[in-house]
Amino acid sequence: VCELEGRRIITLLTDFGTEDMYVPVMKGVILTLNPNVEIIDLSHDVPKFNVQHAAFLLAQAVSYFPEGTVHVAVVDPSVGTTRRPIIVKTKRSLLVGPDNGILYLAVRKEGFESAVTIENESYMLPGRSKTFDGRDVFSPASAYLTMGKALESFGLNIKEIEKPPFTQPIVSGKNLVCEVLYIDGFGNVVTNAEGNLIQKIGLKEKSSIKMKTRRKTLRLKFHLTYGDADRGSFLALVGSHGFFEVAVNQGNAADKLKVKVGERISFSLK
Amino acid sequence: VCELEGRRIITLLTDFGTEDMYVPVMKGVILTLNPNVEIIDLSHDVPKFNVQHAAFLLAQAVSYFPEGTVHVAVVDPSVGTTRRPIIVKTKRSLLVGPDNGILYLAVRKEGFESAVTIENESYMLPGRSKTFDGRDVFSPASAYLTMGKALESFGLNIKEIEKPPFTQPIVSGKNLVCEVLYIDGFGNVVTNAEGNLIQKIGLKEKSSIKMKTRRKTLRLKFHLTYGDADRGSFLALVGSHGFFEVAVNQGNAADKLKVKVGERISFSLK
Amino acid sequence: VCELEGRRIITLLTDFGTEDMYVPVMKGVILTLNPNVEIIDLSHDVPKFNVQHAAFLLAQAVSYFPEGTVHVAVVDPSVGTTRRPIIVKTKRSLLVGPDNGILYLAVRKEGFESAVTIENESYMLPGRSKTFDGRDVFSPASAYLTMGKALESFGLNIKEIEKPPFTQPIVSGKNLVCEVLYIDGFGNVVTNAEGNLIQKIGLKEKSSIKMKTRRKTLRLKFHLTYGDADRGSFLALVGSHGFFEVAVNQGNAADKLKVKVGERISFSLK
Numbered sequence: 001v002c003e004l005e006g007r008r009i010i011t012l013l014t015d016f017g018t019e020d021m022y023v024p025v026m027k028g029v030i031l032t033l034n035p036n037v038e039i040i041d042l043s044h045d046v047p048k049f050n051v052q053h054a055a056f057l058l059a060q061a062v063s064y065f066p067e068g069t070v071h072v073a074v075v076d077p078s079v080g081t082t083r084r085p086i087i088v089k090t091k092r093s094l095l096v097g098p099d100n101g102i103l104y105l106a107v108r109k110e111g112f113e114s115a116v117t118i119e120n121e122s123y124m125l126p127g128r129s130k131t132f133d134g135r136d137v138f139s140p141a142s143a144y145l146t147m148g149k150a151l152e153s154f155g156l157n158i159k160e161i162e163k164p165p166f167t168q169p170i171v172s173g174k175n176l177v178c179e180v181l182y183i184d185g186f187g188n189v190v191t192n193a194e195g196n197l198i199q200k201i202g203l204k205e206k207s208s209i210k211m212k213t214r215r216k217t218l219r220l221k222f223h224l225t226y227g228d229a230d231r232g233s234f235l236a237l238v239g240s241h242g243f244f245e246v247a248v249n250q251g252n253a254a255d256k257l258k259v260k261v262g263e264r265i266s267f268s269l270k
Numbered sequence: 271v272c273e274l275e276g277r278r279i280i281t282l283l284t285d286f287g288t289e290d291m292y293v294p295v296m297k298g299v300i301l302t303l304n305p306n307v308e309i310i311d312l313s314h315d316v317p318k319f320n321v322q323h324a325a326f327l328l329a330q331a332v333s334y335f336p337e338g339t340v341h342v343a344v345v346d347p348s349v350g351t352t353r354r355p356i357i358v359k360t361k362r363s364l365l366v367g368p369d370n371g372i373l374y375l376a377v378r379k380e381g382f383e384s385a386v387t388i389e390n391e392s393y394m395l396p397g398r399s400k401t402f403d404g405r406d407v408f409s410p411a412s413a414y415l416t417m418g419k420a421l422e423s424f425g426l427n428i429k430e431i432e433k434p435p436f437t438q439p440i441v442s443g444k445n446l447v448c449e450v451l452y453i454d455g456f457g458n459v460v461t462n463a464e465g466n467l468i469q470k471i472g473l474k475e476k477s478s479i480k481m482k483t484r485r486k487t488l489r490l491k492f493h494l495t496y497g498d499a500d501r502g503s504f505l506a507l508v509g510s511h512g513f514f515e516v517a518v519n520q521g522n523a524a525d526k527l528k529v530k531v532g533e534r535i536s537f538s539l540k
Numbered sequence: 541v542c543e544l545e546g547r548r549i550i551t552l553l554t555d556f557g558t559e560d561m562y563v564p565v566m567k568g569v570i571l572t573l574n575p576n577v578e579i580i581d582l583s584h585d586v587p588k589f590n591v592q593h594a595a596f597l598l599a600q601a602v603s604y605f606p607e608g609t610v611h612v613a614v615v616d617p618s619v620g621t622t623r624r625p626i627i628v629k630t631k632r633s634l635l636v637g638p639d640n641g642i643l644y645l646a647v648r649k650e651g652f653e654s655a656v657t658i659e660n661e662s663y664m665l666p667g668r669s670k671t672f673d674g675r676d677v678f679s680p681a682s683a684y685l686t687m688g689k690a691l692e693s694f695g696l697n698i699k700e701i702e703k704p705p706f707t708q709p710i711v712s713g714k715n716l717v718c719e720v721l722y723i724d725g726f727g728n729v730v731t732n733a734e735g736n737l738i739q740k741i742g743l744k745e746k747s748s749i750k751m752k753t754r755r756k757t758l759r760l761k762f763h764l765t766y767g768d769a770d771r772g773s774f775l776a777l778v779g780s781h782g783f784f785e786v787a788v789n790q791g792n793a794a795d796k797l798k799v800k801v802g803e804r805i806s807f808s809l810k
Contacts, residue, residue: 007305011294018288018558020725021600024551024582028604031578035547035606038301039580040309042294060291064298064405066305080790130790131726135604185290186401250400277575281564288558308575310567315559330561334568334675336575455560456671520620520670 008034008146009066013042013058013073014134015049022132026072026139029125033143042071049077051102052164053261056182056190059105059241062093070142071106072134073097080130085118085137087145087154088161096142098133101164105241112161119155169193174201174269180261181243187252189259193244198222201269209236211246212266213259220246236267278304278416279336283312283328283343284404285319292402296342296409299395303413312341319347321372322434323531326452326460329375329511332363340412341376342404343367350400355388355407357415357424358431366412368403371434375511382431389425439463444471444539450531451513457522459529463514468492471539479506481516482536483529490516506537548574548686549606553582553598553613554674555589562672566612566679569665573683582611589617591642592704593801596722596730599645599781602633610682611646612674613637620670625658625677627685627694628701636682638673641704645781652701659695709733714741714809720801721783727792729799733784738762741809749776751786752806753799760786776807 010030016022027039042061046054054075062071069092076083076098084099090110095103099117118137121128123144128136141154169178169192176198178191203209207222211234220234229235229249234256239245246265247253259265280300286292297309312331316324324345332341339362346353346368354369360380365373369387388407391398393414398406411424439448439462446468448461473479477492481504490504499505499519504526509515516535517523529535550570556562567579582601586594594615602611609632616623616638624639630650635643639657658677661668663684668676681694709718709732716738718731743749747762751774760774769775769789774796779785786805787793799805 009301009305018581019583019585021582021597022725024580024601025604027580028601028606028609031549031580032604032606035549035578038305040294040297040301041288042291043289045289057291061294061298064295064302066298066302069298185292279571279575308571310564310571310579311558312561312564313558327561331564331568334565334572336568336572339568455562 007036007038009038009040009069010142010146011040011042011061011065011069011071012044013046013054013061013071013075014044015046015054015075016044016134018044022134025135029135029139030143033140034146037143037146040065046075049075051075051077051100052166052181054102055105055164056184056241058095058102059109060184062095062106062110065093067092068094070094070096070145072138072142073102074134074138075102076100076133079133084158085133085141086115086158086161087118087141087151088115089113089151094145096138096145099162101162103161104163107161108242109240114151115158115161116151117155117158120153123149123154166192169197171197171200175266176201176244176268177264177266178244180259180263180265183254183259183261187248187254188239189246189253189257189265190239190241191244191246191265195238195242195244198238198244201267203236203269207269210268210270211236212268213257214263215258226250277306277308279308279310279339280412280416281310281312281331281335281339281341282314283316283324283331283341283345284314285316285324285345286314286404288314292404295405299405299409300413303410304416307413307416310335312343316345319345321345321347321370322436322451324372325375325434326454326511328365328372329379330454332360332365332376332380335363337362338364340364340366340415342408342412343372344404344408345372346370346403349403354428355403355411356385356428356431357388357411357421358385359383359421364412364415366408366415369432371432373431374433377431378512379510384421385428385431386421387425387428390423393419393424436462439467441467441470446471446514446537448514448535448537450529450533450535453524453529453531456517457524458509458515458517459523459527459535460509460511460513460515461535465508465512465514468508468514471537473506473539477539480538480540481506482538483527484533485528496520547576547578549578549580549609550682550686551580551582551601551605551609551611552584553586553594553601553611553615554584555586555594555615556584556674558584562674565675569675569679570683573680574686577683577686580605586615589615591615591617591640592706592721594642595645595704596724596781598635598642599649600724602630602635602646602650605633607632608634610634610636610685612678612682613642614674614678615642616640616673619673624698625673625681626655626698626701627658627681627691628655629653629691634682634685636678636685639702641702643701644703647701648782649780654691655698655701656691657695657698660693663689663694706732709737711737711740716741716784716807718784718805718807720799720803720805723794723799723801727788727794728779729786729793729797729805730779730781731784731786731805735778735782735784738778738784741807743776743809747809750808750810751776752808753797754803755798766790
């Protein structure tokens with residue numbers, strides 16, 4: 001009998017679906033390099049090419065995995081262009097993917113430590129194609145990371161990584177016009193307004209704010225956490241992902257508002 | 271080189287789907303506590319909130335897994351209420367889930383040994399939410415079970431567990447009115463009439479019985495096993511799950527009868 | 541701390557879907573016999589009974605897995621008849637499944653070494669049913685293979701395995717009428733014409749050929765590899781699977797041609 005100390009885990013998040021061989025081929029590449037790694041699927045049903053959706057999913061999952069987990073995220077509409085393949089080391093884990101914003105929210109949640117580009121061809125599959133870095137670059141990189149290869153050996157140090165392609169909200173005076181960026185599994189409505197914008201329009205704890213969607217106008221309070229609102233009541237807050245969000249304490253805000261991703265919401269403080 | 275004796279297995283059965291992070295988050299919680307456990311998905315495509323469907327699926331799978339496997343089943347429409355989280359020890363395995371009937375058929379198949387409620391908060395995720403016991407209670411409980419924690423350390427001993435929310439069939443004289451509870455993968459039509467009711471209406475081996483569905487009326491024989499009927503013939507029997515069932519030997523009864531879950535079927539013996 | 545040298549991998553490819561317990565039951569059977577094996581899903585979403593589709597998927601995946609991997613492929617419309625369960629040893633791996641052609645393309649890709657029928661009942665589940673060889677025959681066989689059982693102990697040596705049920709193309713003079721057999725994930729249009737037929741109509745490198753589909757007629761060149769055509773241009777070639785194929789270099793031929801599986805395409809060289 002033996003104990004496996006620290007079996008390494010690699011997670012996979014893609015928009016490749018489960019009908020084709022893309023995902024199993026990535027797993028085969030990883031297991032050929034390191035047969036003792038454990039591979040866990042986050043999801044392969046990300047809406048095709050939706051980088052920001054994947055960024056939110058990844059940020060929801062990372063902190064529940066063991067320290068040292070390697071997370072591979074591949075939603076990569078620009079594969080084959082000049083966008084860089086990167087590895088980011090956070091305070092808890094290693095994140096691997098294209099530098100198109102997919103890693104951004106997870107990195108912000110866990111705390112950035114360092115990052116490198118993946119350029120060392122000896123860590124890539126021979127005959128790298130232009131269309132499948134998931135197989136040729138990201139899978140082998142993740143396997144080599146679990147085998148203890150140093151970050152510096154992959155490529156050049158970089159100081160910043162890209163943000164997801166969020167549209168920019170508009171602030172004018174005490175008004176904020178933004179968009180629904182993501183609806184999480186609890187029905188919380190995440191907007192494209194980052195937390196610091198909220199201060200610009202003067203919002204403070206317990207401020208009352210008027211919200212207007214295509215279908216509804218209502219007044220709600222800005223709180224620090226869900227539990228500060230009455231059960232079943234609407235509230236606004238800055239979520240753990242750093243974005244301004246509309247929620248219902250112990251309820252489903254998206255269902256009640258009937259809003260969808262991409263829909264406009266405006267807020268005014270007065 | 272080393273041999274892993276008795277690597278422990280945890281299976282997961284939920285209605286969470288594969289698009290959101292609920293299932294991978296459960297896996298992350300388990301692997302953080304015990305990185306050497308093997309996690310196998312039974313299914314995450316149970317129809318939402320359909321406890322009885324999940325109960326049938328679980329009962330079909332458990333006996334094919336190694337002794338000592340921990341099965342976690344979470345279809346949990348009453349999460350956050352007073353329904354109890356429980357662990358049941360059978361003669362072969364450990365079953366973890368809400369006490370809403372989801373474990374009932376699997377326990378009956380494998381043989382009840384003992385059961386406890388899960389109340390020990392040191393075995394739960396800190397800051398347990400009201401909406402996600404799969405993550406906060408059931409996943410850590412399953413991990414601690416694979417780490418050898420004693421059943422008594424989780425909570426209070428209980429003598430009985432809940433049945434799934436089956437509607438009750440009606441017996442009058444030699445007549446039985448029941449409902450389709452479940453259609454298995456072979457097209458066998460399982461009703462909500464438990465085996466003992468069959469004796470009440472006087473059915474014995476080789477008795478002839480008249481069956482009436484919305485579309486069809488036909489006469490069939492009651493047998494002890496599928497193979498007792500001619501190939502391609504209808505028969506009635508009490509299945510391994512303990513319920514009265516209509517089948518076609520080596521055929522698909524549900525397709526031939528065009529019946530659906532919830533549809534009424536009446537039987538009369540005369 | 542210990543190192544696992546050569547943990548064995550079993551992959552599964554089926555048309556069983558992920559809603560029923562067929563796939564997890566296969567996994568339970570495998571893990572009961574060999575709890576230390578790693579099971580990887582190729583896909584369970586093969587179109588029902590589509591043996592040739594599964595054959596293409598399998599051939600795409602096998603070479604990315606470690607040497608010694610056991611691949612189990614079960615799309616088995618003739619289960620319960622006289623079609624033989626077989627094991628094929630290639631130069632890299634072991635393939636297990638019904639002898640209905642599902643293994644053919646993967647075997648051709650990796651190189652045939654030897655093959656046996658599975659007849660030894662001590663390697664099957666007791667009480668083998670007529671309807672589920674995936675559980676009763678193929679899963680235990682794959683587990684016993686990872687436990688080092690010799691190929692000869694399973695059954696009789698066979699020299700040839702079946703081809704998938706491909707329809708036959710028609711050759712007359714310099715004309716070839718064929719069908720779309722498969723469209724791969726890159727949109728390459730694979731026909732049912734094997735490479736040697738191409739020589740029969742006199743096609744050589746850089747020959748110009750006229751192609752006619754239901755919607756389009758166009759002229760393209762026969763090349764040895766995708767990169768020989770200009771970026772975005774149509775070309776014809778014999779793919780790594782050994783079949784005549786129409787592609788667009790770095791593009792999606794199926795989308796541009798709007799062709800579907802089963803559709804007729806004719807080629808004429810003149």
